[in-house]
Amino acid sequence: MLHPVFLPDALSPEDCEALIAAVRAGPMRDAGLVGGATDHRIRRAEVVWLDDLPGCDGVMQALLRLVARVNRDDFGFDLTEFGESAQVARYGAERQGHFGWHSDIGAGTWASRRKLTIVVQLSDPAAYQDGALEIWPDSRVMTAPRQRGLATIFPSFQLHRVTPVTAGERFSLTLWSHGPAFR
Numbered sequence: 001m002l003h004p005v006f007l008p009d010a011l012s013p014e015d016c017e018a019l020i021a022a023v024r025a026g027p028m029r030d031a032g033l034v035g036g037a038t039d040h041r042i043r044r045a046e047v048v049w050l051d052d053l054p055g056c057d058g059v060m061q062a063l064l065r066l067v068a069r070v071n072r073d074d075f076g077f078d079l080t081e082f083g084e085s086a087q088v089a090r091y092g093a094e095r096q097g098h099f100g101w102h103s104d105i106g107a108g109t110w111a112s113r114r115k116l117t118i119v120v121q122l123s124d125p126a127a128y129q130d131g132a133l134e135i136w137p138d139s140r141v142m143t144a145p146r147q148r149g150l151a152t153i154f155p156s157f158q159l160h161r162v163t164p165v166t167a168g169e170r171f172s173l174t175l176w177s178h179g180p181a182f183r
Contacts, residue, residue, distance in 0.1 A: 002155050004135050004142060005074050010066055010151030011173075015059055016122040020171050022053040023088050031089060031099075042100045045162075050086035050173070059173075060086065063151070067118055067177055070153050077115045077155075078179045084110045086175040088122070091131050091165045098164040101136070104156040104176060113178040114156035120173040121150045128168030135160040157182070 011019075028046035050056050064082060071079055091097025104117045119133055125146035133144040133152060136159040144152040154160065156176060 004154035007151040011149040044095050045097045046090045047087050079177045080179045083178045088173050092169040093165045093167045096164040099162040101159050101161045114176045115179045116177040117156045118175040119152045122171040128170045129166045131165035131170040132163045
């Protein structure tokens with residue numbers, strides 16, 4: 001079974017703080033689902049695309065190198081590109097921000113070709129309560145560590161969720177790698 005890989009220090013605390021500050025300075029929009037629909041019973045969050053934030057090229061380059069290494073060492077998927085911008089999400093307690101069980105593969109040009117999902121914890125763990133990233137790779141659910149800057153990498157077809165945030169706010173960055181359909 002393909003279990004998630006947890007990589008501490010994928011981003012520095014300074015990079016995490018800079019991303020959160022850039023997100024706070026710009027416009028966020030209500031988060032949708034694959035295909036563009038909005039359903040607050042499933043997902044309640046705000047997002048901004050990394051392409052819309054100035055000065056984030058270094059973060060993207062670091063993550064691309066990291067994903068190439070992890071794929072080579074742990075997954076061995078046929079990856080061909082990163083066709084979508086990374087997404088920064090904010091899950092706030094004022095709305096009980098959450099994202100119910102889902103996979104990241106869906107209809108659409110890019111969503112149908114997603115192979116690996118990369119989620120980086122941007123918030124300091126003390127900045128929020130609950131809001132756990134949980135992945136369901138087999139008969140048991142795994143909870144990602146909450147360390148700031150830690151990347152969790154897993155196959156995009158695996159079910160995962162973010163439990164409701166009950167205090168504060170949780171920020172995360174998500175990136176997907178793409179390739180031909182699984183066989």
